[in-house]
Amino acid sequence: MxxxxxxxxxGWTRAPSGDGALEDDALQLAEEVVERAIGIGAxxxxxxxxxxxxxxxxxxxSEIHQNVAExxxxxxxxxxxxxxxxxxxxxxTDEEGLRTLVRRASGVARSCEEYxxxxxLPTPDDSPRRPAVPAWSPATAEATPxxxxxxxxxxxxxxxxxxxxAYGSFSTGVEAVAIANSRxxxxxxxxxxxxxxxxxxxxxxxxxxxxxxxxxASTIDAxxxxxxxxxxxxxxxNAIGLPPGDYPVVLEEYAVVDITDMLGYLGFSALAVQEGxxxxxxxxxIASDLVTVIDDGADPAGLPxxxxxxxxxxxxxxxxxxxxxxxxVYDAQTAARDGRRSTGHGLPAPNPYGPFxxxxxxxxxxxxxxxxxxxxxxxxxxxxxxxxxxxxxxxxIITGMTRDGTFLVEGGELVGPVRNLRYxxxxxxxxxxxxxxxxxxxxxxxxLGGAVVPAVRIDAWTFTGATEH
Amino acid sequence: MRDxxxxxxxxxxxxxxxxxxxxxxxxxxxxxxxxxxxxxxVAMGESEGFGVRVLVDGAWGFAASHRLELDEADxxxxxAVRIARASATALRNQVxxxxxxxxxxxxxxxxxxxxxxxxxxxxxxDLVAADRAASSVKGVAFTESIYAATRESxxxxxxxxxxxxxxxxxxxxxxxxxxxxGDELQRRSYPDAGGGYRAAGYEYIRSLDLAGRAxxxxxxxxxxxxxxxxxxxxxxxxxxPSQLYMQVHESCGHxxxxxxxxxxxxxxxxxxxxxxxxxxxxxxxxxxxxxxxxDATAPGGMGTFxxxxxxxxAEAVPLVKDGIFVGYxxxxxxxxxxxxxxxxxxxxxxxxxxxxxxxxxxxxLPVPGMSLDEIVAxxxxxxxxxxxxxxxxxxxxxxxxxxxxxxxxxxxxxKGRLFRNATYTGITYEFWRSCDAVGDExxxxxxxxxxxxxxxxxxxxxxxxxxxxxxxxxxxxxxxxW
Numbered sequence: 001m002x003x004x005x006x007x008x009x010x011g012w013t014r015a016p017s018g019d020g021a022l023e024d025d026a027l028q029l030a031e032e033v034v035e036r037a038i039g040i041g042a043x044x045x046x047x048x049x050x051x052x053x054x055x056x057x058x059x060x061x062s063e064i065h066q067n068v069a070e071x072x073x074x075x076x077x078x079x080x081x082x083x084x085x086x087x088x089x090x091x092x093t094d095e096e097g098l099r100t101l102v103r104r105a106s107g108v109a110r111s112c113e114e115y116x117x118x119x120x121l122p123t124p125d126d127s128p129r130r131p132a133v134p135a136w137s138p139a140t141a142e143a144t145p146x147x148x149x150x151x152x153x154x155x156x157x158x159x160x161x162x163x164x165x166a167y168g169s170f171s172t173g174v175e176a177v178a179i180a181n182s183r184x185x186x187x188x189x190x191x192x193x194x195x196x197x198x199x200x201x202x203x204x205x206x207x208x209x210x211x212x213x214x215x216x217a218s219t220i221d222a223x224x225x226x227x228x229x230x231x232x233x234x235x236x237x238n239a240i241g242l243p244p245g246d247y248p249v250v251l252e253e254y255a256v257v258d259i260t261d262m263l264g265y266l267g268f269s270a271l272a273v274q275e276g277x278x279x280x281x282x283x284x285x286i287a288s289d290l291v292t293v294i295d296d297g298a299d300p301a302g303l304p305x306x307x308x309x310x311x312x313x314x315x316x317x318x319x320x321x322x323x324x325x326x327x328x329v330y331d332a333q334t335a336a337r338d339g340r341r342s343t344g345h346g347l348p349a350p351n352p353y354g355p356f357x358x359x360x361x362x363x364x365x366x367x368x369x370x371x372x373x374x375x376x377x378x379x380x381x382x383x384x385x386x387x388x389x390x391x392x393x394x395x396x397i398i399t400g401m402t403r404d405g406t407f408l409v410e411g412g413e414l415v416g417p418v419r420n421l422r423y424x425x426x427x428x429x430x431x432x433x434x435x436x437x438x439x440x441x442x443x444x445x446x447x448l449g450g451a452v453v454p455a456v457r458i459d460a461w462t463f464t465g466a467t468e469h
Numbered sequence: 470m471r472d473x474x475x476x477x478x479x480x481x482x483x484x485x486x487x488x489x490x491x492x493x494x495x496x497x498x499x500x501x502x503x504x505x506x507x508x509x510x511v512a513m514g515e516s517e518g519f520g521v522r523v524l525v526d527g528a529w530g531f532a533a534s535h536r537l538e539l540d541e542a543d544x545x546x547x548x549a550v551r552i553a554r555a556s557a558t559a560l561r562n563q564v565x566x567x568x569x570x571x572x573x574x575x576x577x578x579x580x581x582x583x584x585x586x587x588x589x590x591x592x593x594x595d596l597v598a599a600d601r602a603a604s605s606v607k608g609v610a611f612t613e614s615i616y617a618a619t620r621e622s623x624x625x626x627x628x629x630x631x632x633x634x635x636x637x638x639x640x641x642x643x644x645x646x647x648x649x650x651g652d653e654l655q656r657r658s659y660p661d662a663g664g665g666y667r668a669a670g671y672e673y674i675r676s677l678d679l680a681g682r683a684x685x686x687x688x689x690x691x692x693x694x695x696x697x698x699x700x701x702x703x704x705x706x707x708x709x710p711s712q713l714y715m716q717v718h719e720s721c722g723h724x725x726x727x728x729x730x731x732x733x734x735x736x737x738x739x740x741x742x743x744x745x746x747x748x749x750x751x752x753x754x755x756x757x758x759x760x761x762x763x764d765a766t767a768p769g770g771m772g773t774f775x776x777x778x779x780x781x782x783a784e785a786v787p788l789v790k791d792g793i794f795v796g797y798x799x800x801x802x803x804x805x806x807x808x809x810x811x812x813x814x815x816x817x818x819x820x821x822x823x824x825x826x827x828x829x830x831x832x833x834l835p836v837p838g839m840s841l842d843e844i845v846a847x848x849x850x851x852x853x854x855x856x857x858x859x860x861x862x863x864x865x866x867x868x869x870x871x872x873x874x875x876x877x878x879x880x881x882x883x884k885g886r887l888f889r890n891a892t893y894t895g896i897t898y899e900f901w902r903s904c905d906a907v908g909d910e911x912x913x914x915x916x917x918x919x920x921x922x923x924x925x926x927x928x929x930x931x932x933x934x935x936x937x938x939x940x941x942x943x944x945x946x947x948x949x950x951w
Contacts, residue, residue, distance in 0.1 A: 087512040
């Protein structure tokens, strides 16, 4: 197998990330699989190789109860014969494993019906590339079980100091992602992520939450997160019941991510638009002019990624600009259907769910946290949501619960904690009612990727039920 | 396999592990997706690897690898021990395991037609026929039909001499039609939007007769566009098995997981209102008609196996008996804390995940007397709700809200007109206490889900639920602003 010439190959996309050996090996494997597929008759072929080393330390009742690590490697082959397509994957990358993979893929593809809309695998993009952003941190790659345990002990120490118990997890991981296809796409990148979250629970019924997500594990302030959750847990002790109804709310960042992700899932996907199940129409106002949401794989505040799972360079896509729908995200197939190029938002094939914004970024506003809360005459401060689910996808009506700290605010001041409430709320109506946006943002975990979001104040939120805690 | 399991166990022992187990798992899966009459994806996958779990200084460590090689067994066992020692630095209570006899033997899912031996073209033809029947109905915007099969072969060995080999086969399929008019989007699916699943072979897919049911459900999706909004109020509701199994899953299955009760899921999906004092006090979970059992021996259930992932033999564990809360889903670590032995509910999502307490087949037992049809006939004024559309429950599994694809009005004992966008909500124990009729054996059917999420890293489990349908009184229907 010849070495990959990373400087001259057409379609090459690679972010600066260390010595490159891990992703180069992955790309070589992807190229080999593509060559094997073409060699036995594929008219097009694409190989996605993912090599992962990850670990997670989980704690509950202020002690570590689960501590795991894994090494994994997989090959995903899209084998095309004319317009007949099969996708096969394997973890076996020895000679016999690869030979079996392509032989079986060939047999399955030839058994399939033609996909009459097939537009072909993506081709290299000639447009100027955006500057590559590092997606990998050596500190994350070097994170040891002892490093994670140190961080967990810091979280627990903050809980102990407040007389509460800590429950959470600290994960660190690196992966090499490489994609090669027979039309010239070559993409490889090393990515890392670290994620610490904690729920603190007080003996007096209070709960608090804190979370941070970063490419670089060394930037996560475990003690600070522990203190944030502990303070919230104690502040929410002895909560009282509040009748359901319409209340203005301030949603902290941990809650806002559910709105941006849910709208990405339900609406800002080209497939959702093409199937008629999206609420998005270009130029249509669906939110307050304070709301701008983009998807940007190059934002260093999030979890950067240079390309999608089809090897297409990620474009910055403005989904909502000052409250107005601008664009949706595309993969290769949905883009071809609309006569345009993929925006680099494809997921691994086969993907009946369509493209997805993995790097959501919501623009900050100008309000401090005090100003957000200070603007509530009588309303609720909500830390986060729990178990949300669409009740009506096209109207973006979602139900879910509040969790880990819900507070009554009167005259712009926190009055005290209230028991958790259920809501049944159109997220579109909610965004239309955004009256202030926080000036600072947090990076938090979304459905599939990382999101950078501020807190917001919303004029009305419909709570439809209550629970006992 | 023995070479590798022996090597991993020996290495763990030599490094100081007081207990170790190893699972070698190979998984094969295939899926077909058809959308609006067009084959959207045909996928097959294979995954293979092993995981080593150790107890050192009273703390757990786990490591896994895809490389099935002896030197890798040494590395992974060594890493698991190192991780356990790191865990021990933040430990307040040492782990102890209950005793169980060493496990030995084999288990295999009974299969009549091996799904992996049927030509892919035949399976595609079956699915395309169903999907095209649905998409041919005027007014349908798009359709989606799925088929999936999974076979998992697992070798389990433990330092107490246990050694078992198991092969399970699960299949599933569904057809779904969606109709759109303006802002209104209505879906009907059969047997379930996520798919009807069984531990079985392709004979189960044939028995579903997806093509035969497709046209009718598509017509109903279109009819829902012009159906009235389901009116809000306190109503009598009859839940079809396609909805009742989700109610059991969320409001009985999950809160009965003993690790959740002890807080180890608190940071993800939450805890449970079914605290251990409720077991001691005989908490009334539901009416006298409500009996729920976690049965890992139930035929056809996706939670059926020979031994769990700690080597505990499959058994049927009562959770609720005649309305009284009587037991938990449990493990060798958690069960001794309530003075019981493990109920055998530890299951891992593949070789690279640690076992967690998961549902097996959490079944609501039928009650002799009335069929589901007779329950409808016995209902003067109510709603018949079928096929889950949306689900949500709070972090202690008390306040729930579900919506269903369809509601049929019941008047004078007969099912009548359709309502759309039906929702209902309540508090778990109040809801189950309001159950005043449960269907008998005639409608008792094994259902389940292949997508039960739990844990960090997230694991998805295949779980079964056999139910027969039931009636509930004075339930809040119709939630939110429409």
